[in-house]
Amino acid sequence: MDLPFIPLHQLQxxxxxxxxxxxxxxxxxxxxxxxxxxxxxxxLAVMTSLLLFPAMLPYAPTESLSMTGFGLLILNEVLLGTIIGLISQMVFAAVGFGGTVIGYQMGFAAANIFDPQTTQQLSLISQFVNILALLAFLSLDIHQYYFRAVIESYRLLPPGFLDFSGGAVQELMRMASRMFVLGVQFSAPVLALLLLANMVLGILARVFPQLNVFVLSFPLNIGIAFLVMGLTLGASFSVLRREFDTMMENILTLMTLLH
Structure with missing residues (x-):
């Protein structure tokens, strides 16, 4: 039964x-x-759907669906959004992982604060680099690519059941492994300089036994870490831009594999 002026298949x-x-x-x-x-x-979802619905209508089902079939398609759409959300958060998880490693090496192991983005307790440096990554995400207008990806997703993956037999699981595993590599790359400059500073302090401790290396290492490690982070900020921004561009390509590739 159709609603007034709205056919049932269009409402669905x-x-x-x-x-x-x-x-x-x-x-x-x-x-x-x-x-x-x-x-x-x-x-925002309702307004965006009203604006994009005419462009998506050619890819939508043309016949009326049963309640069971309609409910399964709704769950399918939610599952697709969950998978895309997992891919989207991988870059931020990698940045947070690198920030956590840096924080521990700096001596900020106990300095944890609440992160409203993930609703978890994160280290101070991890929260700092996460905010930098989010600012880079917004300044590069990457969030606008998602709205373009909505229409592109209907061309690549019309409403229907997802097919995980086409290599989608392997692609997700590859993206997850890339997350750890990115985290190490993000923290590598700071870790290398801190390792060198600790080696120098170790040598000084052997040459000057009366030197309190333990107390001296705290301000030295903090100063070196912040100095290196400031000097490599431009390079970190370039890495984030490359990863954000790759992230959108990965989302479209995964949609193709799920078809």
Whole structure:
């Protein structure tokens, strides 16, 4: 039975569109944290769906669906958004991992604060580099690529059941392994200089036994770490830009494999 002026299949198509857009919006790193209220997320998803629905309508189902089939398609759209959210958060997880390693080497192991983005306790340096990565994400307008990816996703992956037999699982594993490599690359300059500083302090401790190396190492490690982080900020920004561009390519590639 159709609603007044709205055929049932179009209403179902819009709700499928809304489910995918909602899942994609909640996957965007800038909007996924608890600092963005649910009302804002729902309002943005509804308005975005109304604007993009005419472009998505040719890829939507043309016949009316049963309640069971419609519910399964809704769950399928939510699962797709969850997978995309996992890919989106990998870069930030890698940056946070690198920041945690740097913080421990600096002596900030006990300096943990609450992160509203992940609702977890993170080290001070990890939270700092996460904020830098989020600012880079917004300044490069990467969040706008998600709205382009919504329409592109319907061309590559129309509403239907996901197929994990085409290499999608292997691609997710490859992306996860890349996350650890990026974390090591992000923290490598600071770790190398801190290792060199500790070697010098070890030599000084042998030459001057009366020197209190333990007390001297704390301000020295902190100063060296902040100095290196400041000097490599431009290189870190370039790495983040490369990873953000690759992230969008990975999302489209995964959609192709799930078809």
């Amino acid at each position: 198509s819009y709700l499928l569109c809304l489910a995918r857009v909602m899942a994609l919006i909640t996957a965007i790193p800038a909007f996924s944290g608890i600092q963005m209220t649910a009302q804002i997320k729902i309002g």
